[in-house]
Every structure is written in structure tokens, then in C-alpha cells.
Amino acid sequence: MAGIKDVAARAGVSISTVSYVMSGKRSIGEETKRRVLKAAQEVGYTPNAQARTLRGKPTKVLALSSPLHNYTDYSNYAVFFFALAMRAKRYGYDILLLMHEYGDQELRRVASGGMVDGILLLDVLMMDARAEVAKTLDVPVVAVGYPSNSDGVYSVDLDFERMGREAVDKAHALGHRHVLIIGNISFAYEDGSNYLIRFRDAAMKRGGDCGMVMHFKPSTGFSAADVNLLLDEAFHEDPDITAIFCQTNAPHIANLIDALKQRGFEVPSDISVMAACTYGLLQAQCRVDELPMDPPSVCVRAVDVMMEVLSGQRNDVGNVEMMPSSYKAYGTMSRRRER
Amino acid sequence: MAGIKDVAARAGVSISTVSYVMSGKRSIGEETKRRVLKAAQEVGYTPNAQARTLRGKPTKVLALSSPLHNYTDYSNYAVFFFALAMRAKRYGYDILLLMHEYGDQELRRVASGGMVDGILLLDVLMMDARAEVAKTLDVPVVAVGYPSNSDGVYSVDLDFERMGREAVDKAHALGHRHVLIIGNISFAYEDGSNYLIRFRDAAMKRGGDCGMVMHFKPSTGFSAADVNLLLDEAFHEDPDITAIFCQTNAPHIANLIDALKQRGFEVPSDISVMAACTYGLLQAQCRVDELPMDPPSVCVRAVDVMMEVLSGQRNDVGNVEMMPSSYKAYGTMSRRRER
DNA sequence: CTGAAAGCGCTTACAG
């Protein structure tokens, strides 16, 4: 690893001259500049990043805190992941991956250790330990998601509560009065997974307010057997369910529609089905009415917010930015028919 | 950000004493040690990582070079990704994400810049520019995959050529003489995607050696329409095809089986189908005979190799380590029947 | 058992 001294020696100048040539912060004689550039080229000089940050320069690295739970859906996850990384790269930032279930030590380590300029949070919980630690760190933290304890971070998220109300209003307008919300894996709610809970709670509340009968059942799994058991229970409790919201994924929803068919229910003539908080359904050939997540836009915005903070353009920690979701209609929601 | 000086001042000792307390490289008086630890605790001291590496300590960061192509399948990809990261974490290493199509500048930047201790390569091409750069870097490079120009890197991969021969031998033993290999997206072969090509070429060669008629058709897409067009072509060229190897993914294979059925071919009675170089089929409810990739084991081994190199246990750059793949039978390959 | 000092590779006032 050639250092600045090697370049200086080879070019016959001082190291400060080399530094200034590289940074362009000083006007340098044409001939000198040429010699330095040539020497740097020849020895393959790359400034040592550690030394630069030790002198107060930014690291140009962002930490990406993405806890992996045993119920984490990799494929879904990767989309957020790559979207953030690609956007960060646009600004010249690299991503330092932080995987850890419930990790907050990690945040302190990389932030206090001076390894990163900022931290991005993924897979945010309602009460997120990381958002708590954020307050004590000297680097900005942007959460892709909206924790209840959001005052130490910048939050960027879809408005899942609004989506919950929108879904219910839609069903209500179509005449549905008994609605089942099929949740994701139950652990996710127990852990406090932010978006699932916000959507569910808002939907349940709105349904109640409109005098509807709302049911919520988290999934035990996504197989046909799991779906069947869940439907057995649900219809036993309330045979009048005519609309189902599903917070899961493409294979599960396919199984759901199969299971309904086996019971003699066609979608949407007998039962209306809507996916919510989902992503990538269409790619998986699953055409269902949907209030989808929009990972790319949310991620892009999150990185942009980070850049605004890092560049000093803003300083309003605790700010929450909600993005809209747009309803995709594929004809699986329809007016309730008497059975 | 509290530094070592703050701790020293608070504890009333010199900074070297603080350093030695933290590292445990010197015996320190009980009372002194206690005071230092207490002070460190109180000010929330985390040693600055940059300063440490400037003094010759390892960064404890590995770069993960994972080019994203427009045909990259995120979900498949993420599995490698996470497997590598999880394993690295076990050894106390963080992962610095490097996304870049055809990036080799990036490798030089992070390696020469002193940001990482080693580099992991994903999505390796037959002639991989990164493997070329590796020779000029002062950090070890481990490729998850086997480039032709493998002499500058450590390679860990499944033995895709062996898999190609195995697939053909299997078909041959079952009486098949006309075989179609349905490839992944054609760009991948044009780019030189290592594993797809090694499998295909080995299979084509073995088939020829055994006097079989081999066909290869890369995919233009994975939709039902794409599959149908491909089959039109293939059966037009050779109506006697009785076995198909498929280097694609679950939705595509489902479409393939549908398309065969529409033509009046049942699997496996009329046509045998095998997936090869695939992953995650079972999770996607796609039960097809398979010579699968095994991302977790390959990734674990790749990180282990990196650790062996970093710890000085080995120094045999250019080494290639092949791992076996095991055939999964689900009954979609059967003895050829006259039609 | 502990401290003063050199030095890692840079950047940037300070001087000329």
C-alpha cells in the first residue's frame, strides 16, 4: 500500500503538496501537479480512508441496521436493502451491514467508534430499542419505519394507519360488514413489528367505529394447511365474513384463494380479498387488490433525508415523514352479495 | 464522542494506562483498573476504530462485492448475502456492501484505502475483472464462485461441471436421448455468469459424448408466454425431446409444467423435468427433481477460508475448493416411454 | 505497576 510519502518522494515534493494536488484545495503549478499525478498513478496511490477521517473528514459510510428475525422474509427484505444501498451509492456512500437481532450495542459500537457518518434503521418495532439508543449517539439516525419512540430519529414510512382506514372504508362502501384480517406470522406482532400493527390497529378501530364486525387472526404459517385451519376457525366464529384483508405474501394468498374455492367461495363474487402491506405480489403472478408497500420510494426518501441532515440542511430530529400508498385494483374486491 | 483522553483525565491516569486496561495487554493494579473502567463507563467510551487501524490493527470489516445486473434475482441473491454476513459476524467481522455493475475500481478503493481486511466476491463471471484486480491488492479475496482467471483469488464453489455431467448421466440412464436445457435469461450467459455456463457446457459436452442430442435455449423471460414460445421453438426443432433441465426459478418451472400439460405432456410420464443450479424451489412449493445450489454451505465455507487466510493459517492464493451438490428426487424424472 | 513519547497517514493552518 503506497502512501502519501511514497508519492511525495517519487514526485520530489512535500507531502502537503501531494495532499493539495489530490484535494484541489490549493492552486498548484502545472508542472508540479503533473509530476504528482504521474507519481500517484505509478505507485497506485489511494488515500488512506482511516487517516482522513481521523482528521475530521466524513467516513462516507452509512450503517444499515437490519435485524434478522427467524420469521424474516429474505426476499422481501432484500428489496429494501438494495434500494437503500443503491441510493446511498449515488451520494458516494458505502453501506456497512449490521445484522443482529435486537441490536443496540452494535449501533453504539459503529457510531462511537467513528466507523460511520449515519445510521439507517430497517424493520422498525413499535418500541424500538435502537430509536432509544439513537438519542445518545452523535450521528443521525433515519428509520425506515415509524417507531412510537420516534423522538430520537428521523422517520420515513408509508402511512400504514391511513392505509388501514382506507381498506376498511373501501370494504364498507362495498357493503361488507364482517371483515377478517389475516395477519402475518404471530411473532411479528408480539415483537411489535411497526407497520403490521399500525395497519391492523387502525383498521380494527375504523371498522368498530363504522359498526362493522372485525376479526384479526395472525398466521401460524403460510402453507395450505395453515390457511385452512385459520379459515376453519374464522368462519366458525363468524360465518358472515365477506371480506378478507391479508397482510402476508404471494404464496400464502394463492393458498388462501384456493382454500376459499374449496369451501365453495369464489373471489370476488362470494368473498372479497385485498392484500395490504404487501410487496412483489404482481411479480409473483398474484393479482389481488392491494394496498402495497413501496420499498423503493420509501428507501430513496430515507437516504435523501439522511443526506439533508448530514449536509446540515436540516436539524429537526424526531420528524416523521409519511408517504402515501396507492390502491391497486385487480377486481378481487366487489360489492357484497347475499349468500 | 468521548476519547481516551477524557477517560484518562477522569480516572487520573495516563492514556497508555487506559489503553492497556482496555486491551488487557499489561497487568494493571486492581484499584487503577477499577477507576479506569468506571470512568470509561461513565463517559461512554468506545475506542475510535479508525485510530486503531491506523496503528496497524485490522479493521474487522470485510467488503462484499455483489454486482447488481438488471437480470439479478434479488430474492435468490439475498440468501447468499445474508449467509455471508451472518457467518462473518460470527468472527466479529462487519460487512461493507459494494454494489456496482462490473466494479473493480471499488475494490481498489476499499482495499488500498485501508477500509477492509478482505474482500468477498459474489456473482462471479467466467472472466472476472475483479479476480484480475485481486492480484494487485494487498488484501485477500475469496470468490463465491469459480472464475477462469482464478489465480489471484481463493475460490469456493459448488462443482457445477460435475453437476452438469451428473444431470446428463441421470437422464441417459433413464433412457432419454433428446434433452433440452432451458437456460436462465440470455444476458447472464453473454455476461459470462460462471455457474450457469459451467453447468451448461459440461452437460452439453457429456451429452454429446454419450451420443445424445442436446439442445440449449436461454430464456427471454419467465412468463407463461415466454415459456410457450421457447417450447414452440424447441419441439419444432426436435419433437423427440423427452427430458428438460431447467436453470431458472420456481415460477418459471411452474409455467413450464403448465405449458407442457397444455401440449398434452404429463410430467414425468411423457416428459421428465429436472431443475439445476436452482435454489428455494421447495419453499416456493415447487417440487421438482433438483440439483440445487447450496448457498448457505458455500457461503459459510467461503468466510471460513477468508478467516484461515487472515489468520495466517494458509497462503495458497489461487486455490479452488469444490463442494458437492446432492440430487433431490421428487419424482419428476422417470424412464422414457415411447410416445 | 505506570508514564512520556513516537508514530500510523493523512489535512490544514501557519510561514515564507
Added chain:
DNA sequence: CTGAAAGCGCTTACAG
């Protein structure tokens, strides 16, 4: 237009 020197926050010989 260019150089000598201080200093970022550590680690570790060198001294006592």
C-alpha cells in the same frame, strides 16, 4: 506557488 509542522485518537516499544 510550496514546505515544515501540528495534530486527529489511538497502540506500543522504551523507561523508570
